Amino acid sequence: MIEPIEWKPYQGEKVCVNTIIRGGKKIQEWQFYEDRVKAVPRGNAYCIGNGPSRKGFDLSLLRDTGQLYGCNALYRDILPDFIFSVDAKMTAQMIKDEVGLKTIHYAPSLEVNRDKTKMLHLIPNNPHWISGNTAFWTAGVHGHRNIYLIGYDFREYGAGELNNIYQDTPNYGERNADTIFDGWLKQFRHMIKLRPYINFTVVHDNPPEYLHHLQTGTDLGNTKVISYKELETVLASSKA
Numbered sequence: 001m002i003e004p005i006e007w008k009p010y011q012g013e014k015v016c017v018n019t020i021i022r023g024g025k026k027i028q029e030w031q032f033y034e035d036r037v038k039a040v041p042r043g044n045a046y047c048i049g050n051g052p053s054r055k056g057f058d059l060s061l062l063r064d065t066g067q068l069y070g071c072n073a074l075y076r077d078i079l080p081d082f083i084f085s086v087d088a089k090m091t092a093q094m095i096k097d098e099v100g101l102k103t104i105h106y107a108p109s110l111e112v113n114r115d116k117t118k119m120l121h122l123i124p125n126n127p128h129w130i131s132g133n134t135a136f137w138t139a140g141v142h143g144h145r146n147i148y149l150i151g152y153d154f155r156e157y158g159a160g161e162l163n164n165i166y167q168d169t170p171n172y173g174e175r176n177a178d179t180i181f182d183g184w185l186k187q188f189r190h191m192i193k194l195r196p197y198i199n200f201t202v203v204h205d206n207p208p209e210y211l212h213h214l215q216t217g218t219d220l221g222n223t224k225v226i227s228y229k230e231l232e233t234v235l236a237s238s239k240a
Contacts, residue, residue, distance in 0.1 A: 002193040010035050010124045010141050015109045033112070033122045037104055039082070042067055043238065044146045045139035048074060049132040051153030052162040053204050057228055059150075065238035066148075069139050071131040073166040079103045082138065084123065084131045085111075090171045095119060106138060129187045136188075140195045148231070149202045154188070154210070155180040180210065189216055196220045203231050 012034040019028050043066030048059060050072065059078050062068055068080035072090050075083055075097070082104045085091040091111045099105050100119025107120045108128075123134050124141045132152065139147050156163035156177040163175035192200060192214060202211055202225045214223045226234070 002190055004196050005140075005194050007140075007143060007195075007197070009143075013122070013125060015113070015122065017109075017113050033109075035124065037082075037121055039104075039142040041139075041143045041145075044148055044234075045069055045136070045142070045144035046148050046150060047132070047136040047139060047152070048080060049135075049149065049151035049153070050074065050165045051151045051155075052157070052165065053153050053206070054151030055162065055165060057150070061232070061235055062150075065235055067139075067144075069135040071135055073169065073172070075099050075103070076166070082106060082135070084134045084138070086123075086131045086134065087171070090131075091120075093171055106134070127187070130184055133184060133187045133191070136191060136200075140191065140198055145197065146199050147201070148234075149188075149200065150231075152188075152202060153204070153208075154185045155208065180208075185210060189214060192220060192223055193217075196222055198222060200224075201226055203228060 012032060014030045014032050016028045017031045019026060046062040046066050046068050048068060048070040069082045070080035071084045074080060075094065079102055083099060084106045085094055086108055088111065091107050094105060095115060095117055098119070105120055106123045108123055108126055112120045112122050124138060127134065127137050129137060136147050136149060156175055156179050158178035159176040163177070164172060166172045167175040200223045204211060204225060205227050207225050211225050
């Protein structure tokens with residue numbers, strides 16, 4: 001059974017920074033990483049995945065009414081307020097491109113520990129999910145109560161299809177699968193139960209059937225799916 005998490009301001013956490021074997025025993029060295037971000041939620045949280053369902057939508061429209069959370073190569077097109085990477089090669093490229101000097105760049109402890117530039121920030125209480133899902137996880141840690149998921153398809157559509165906005169580019173490569181990523185969906189469904197006080201809205205013009213069945217067990221009433229036209233209405237009303 002998944003127990004809800006009581007929201008508390010994030011202060012930082014202890015992280016294992018070194019493991020050695022001495023006399024046949026494993027010895028771990030720990031260090032406290034204080035939260036340097038001190039994030040304060042403003043407006044809605046717009047979490048931007050890189051699924052093809054967001055192709056053609058102007059992400060800059062989101063800035064006036066909230067904070068942007070994105071992942072991986074999104075910075076090539078727009079800098080969100082917070083960006084996430086968990087893959088070592090992608091993280092290394094982002095460090096080379098000095099993404100962390102332009103926005104808040106979150107990564108796992110392994111990458112933070114070996115980052116000599118000190119541009120990286122520790123993913124808070126890392127659930128060890130994919131980078132896109134750590135975005136909405138962290139929006140919850142930051143205290144957001146309304147989270148919108150944009151470009152979260154949780155699947156690929158097959159050979160010859162657009163399966164990721166950045167497919168066939170550095171650190172992505174070909175994307176030819178025709179697969180629903182059940183593990184990614186499971187992470188989102190866990191999040192729904194872990195933070196039942198958050199309203200989650202998935203934006204999709206042609207939602208697959210599974211997006212209409214995000215609740216498992218007891219329906220907590222904290223999820224819905226809307227179109228991009230409906231999102232534009234939300235943005236307009238949020239500005240008013």
